[in-house]
Amino acid sequence: MREFELLSAIFAKNDRLGSEVVIPPGDDMGMVRLRSGAEILVGVDQVVEGRHFESGRYSWGRIGRKAVARSLSDVAAMSAKPIACTSTAILPAGFEDDDAKELAEGMRLCGEAFGCPLIGGDVASGEKGALVVCTVTVLAEPGGSGRVVTRSGGKVGDGVYVSGVLGGGWRTEHHLEFEPRIDFALKILDRLGDRLHAMIDISDGLGRDLDHIAACSGTGAEIEAARVPVRSGFGLAHAMGDGEDYELCFAVDEEADVPSELAGVPITRMGQLTALKGEKRTVVRNQDGGLSDASQMGWEHCG
Amino acid sequence: MREFELLSAIFAKNDRLGSEVVIPPGDDMGMVRLRSGAEILVGVDQVVEGRHFESGRYSWGRIGRKAVARSLSDVAAMSAKPIACTSTAILPAGFEDDDAKELAEGMRLCGEAFGCPLIGGDVASGEKGALVVCTVTVLAEPGGSGRVVTRSGGKVGDGVYVSGVLGGGWRTEHHLEFEPRIDFALKILDRLGDRLHAMIDISDGLGRDLDHIAACSGTGAEIEAARVPVRSGFGLAHAMGDGEDYELCFAVDEEADVPSELAGVPITRMGQLTALKGEKRTVVRNQDGGLSDASQMGWEHCG
Numbered sequence A, B: 001m002r003e004f005e006l007l008s009a010i011f012a013k014n015d016r017l018g019s020e021v022v023i024p025p026g027d028d029m030g031m032v033r034l035r036s037g038a039e040i041l042v043g044v045d046q047v048v049e050g051r052h053f054e055s056g057r058y059s060w061g062r063i064g065r066k067a068v069a070r071s072l073s074d075v076a077a078m079s080a081k082p083i084a085c086t087s088t089a090i091l092p093a094g095f096e097d098d099d100a101k102e103l104a105e106g107m108r109l110c111g112e113a114f115g116c117p118l119i120g121g122d123v124a125s126g127e128k129g130a131l132v133v134c135t136v137t138v139l140a141e142p143g144g145s146g147r148v149v150t151r152s153g154g155k156v157g158d159g160v161y162v163s164g165v166l167g168g169g170w171r172t173e174h175h176l177e178f179e180p181r182i183d184f185a186l187k188i189l190d191r192l193g194d195r196l197h198a199m200i201d202i203s204d205g206l207g208r209d210l211d212h213i214a215a216c217s218g219t220g221a222e223i224e225a226a227r228v229p230v231r232s233g234f235g236l237a238h239a240m241g242d243g244e245d246y247e248l249c250f251a252v253d254e255e256a257d258v259p260s261e262l263a264g265v266p267i268t269r270m271g272q273l274t275a276l277k278g279e280k281r282t283v284v285r286n287q288d289g290g291l292s293d294a295s296q297m298g299w300e301h302c303g
Helices: A003-016 A060-077 A097-113 A182-195 A206-217 A236-241 B003-016 B060-077 B097-113 B182-195 B206-217 B236-241
Strands: A021-023 A030-033 A039-048 A080-092 A118-126 A133-142 A159-163 A196-201 A220-224 A248-252 A265-274 A282-285 A291-293 B021-023 B030-033 B039-048 B080-092 B118-126 B133-142 B159-163 B196-201 B220-224 B248-252 B265-274 B282-285 B291-293
Touching: A003 B097, A030 B080, A030 B118, A039 A060, A039 B080, A039 B118, A039 B133, A060 A080, A060 A097, A060 A133, A060 A182, A060 A196, A080 A097, A080 A182, A080 B030, A080 B039, A080 B133, A097 A118, A097 A133, A097 B003, A118 B030, A118 B039, A118 B133, A133 B039, A133 B080, A133 B118, A133 B133, A159 A206, A182 A196, A182 A248, A196 A206, A206 A220, A206 A236, A206 A248, A206 A265, A206 A282, B039 B060, B060 B080, B060 B097, B060 B133, B060 B182, B060 B196, B080 B097, B080 B182, B097 B118, B097 B133, B159 B206, B182 B196, B182 B248, B196 B206, B206 B220, B206 B236, B206 B248, B206 B265, B206 B282
Parallel strands: A080 A118, A220 A282, B080 B118, B220 B282
Antiparallel strands: A021 A030, A030 A039, A039 A133, A080 A133, A159 A248, A159 A265, A196 A248, A220 A265, A282 A291, B021 B030, B030 B039, B039 B133, B080 B133, B159 B248, B159 B265, B196 B248, B220 B265, B282 B291
16 A cells, blocks of 8 residues: 555544544644634654665755755645744664764754744664654644645636746755745735635655645646746656655636746746546646646655 | 753754743643744654564554553643644555554544544655654643643752552553543642642653653752552562653642542652752662662663
8 A cells, every 4th residue: 555545544534533623634734723713733744764865875964954844845835834843763773973963953953944943852763774764743823814725725727836846856956955935835825815726845746746636626637748847957757756846836716817936936837727537637738739647647655 | 872861962952942932842842832822832752663562562553542642641741731643654664554554543543532633644664674663743732721831840849749650661551551641630730720830741760750850940859769659569660760651740839738639540749859969869768768869760762
């Protein structure tokens, strides 16, 4: 069973959650309402040696940064504001203390840079030779409008947009150095308001992640191959499936006036959400006019 | 370097945290203030195969329960009310889907039973033969009084109390079946108010955990061996050092009238916080009148 199916099976009990759960499991973050009426978002992500970073290739400080930045990208995907984070690490027996401190310092500095202080953690030792695993949980709250953006608000006819360029995230150092799109996400929500219907961050690959929007919104999605903004040096297949781009893919009311750039980040319209028909939910229209299933174009973390 | 020292080194940068961080790292949970003024607590804990449960001995559902209950014990230690939790798991390649679902179901049911719905998660696969690791992050808010109880509020002369009985937590199935003392903790805070100065849950062993209260409060601590409430079938050494009791140890103003039982849980006075003198911060007075250093009586998770 693949990661997404397993999580779906686990989260199938969502109907038993109480009314204080405003956004149930299955989105980039969950959201609960406190007794005071304030709403708070929480999301968790893991970074696993050999899967999210190659052993021995990068400094532990950069890996700590990535662990926190990945969780901050989930905050961006909700158009929320980060509050604080916690982290855990499993470190193999014999892991150097200086490396552990550098890992933690990378986490701390990244949180600090995005107004998301590290306020708790736990360290456990694994067996000798075990893989390093870091978990980061991030808390966030809605921005000024009080609204956050989920995966499930897309409507048939919505334009499908993406920030920045795609492809090669994992094949370059982009996956270590990317800027979580928090500022962009708050500004695009300010600008578009209720016309911004749905959003996700692209961590698994454009095909898979856009398919999550379509699945959660009950629509199809069609993008044009020629319109996908591709990172210099990479082709369309990379842009569709490499993963680790940490850009935002979003669905906007067809009537809305979407800028071509915001907060210094280019915005590209790639296609639209469609009525659901046939077996292919999320497709790419190739330059010869043919349609390819895009829903599996991506990177399965747990294969 | 041991776990506690490593975390201390990491958290030594707490002075750089902003004023929104009401309780910095180093307590059972951290706490931040939201823009609305509401305060929220967050804590994280890990459960590692071979360290917190023996491989192949218990059902995965019970292990999932324990992972969530451990984090709920941290909520009790702050006298807070749980809101929601998230979890992650690293599962070795070849881990059965049914086992994964049972693990998740154990987590979900335990959260539900304590008003703490599971609202997000992540699953990653480790290499074949890797140890199972579950991480649970829990959110909480202050109870009705708006106050929570930290490790650091103890004062010289305070009485030192404990809920329930101690010893053998790890050697029996108590470590799987314990009841997080959330209800008790809210009631004891209601009852004692500001006279309840400091609290911790006993996960590492009475000696080590009481020493955290003393260290954070800038006091010493002295308990009498004969007064430690010992679980039937276990001796003092077990009560001091076994760990995994998940009872609450707390320091109360010497003038306060502390009941001998609350919410069905016995309460025992074991000693008091003392002025710090000499090298031994936390000591046990033995029946012959001699003093033993208790600060290392406990269970080092990462050794």
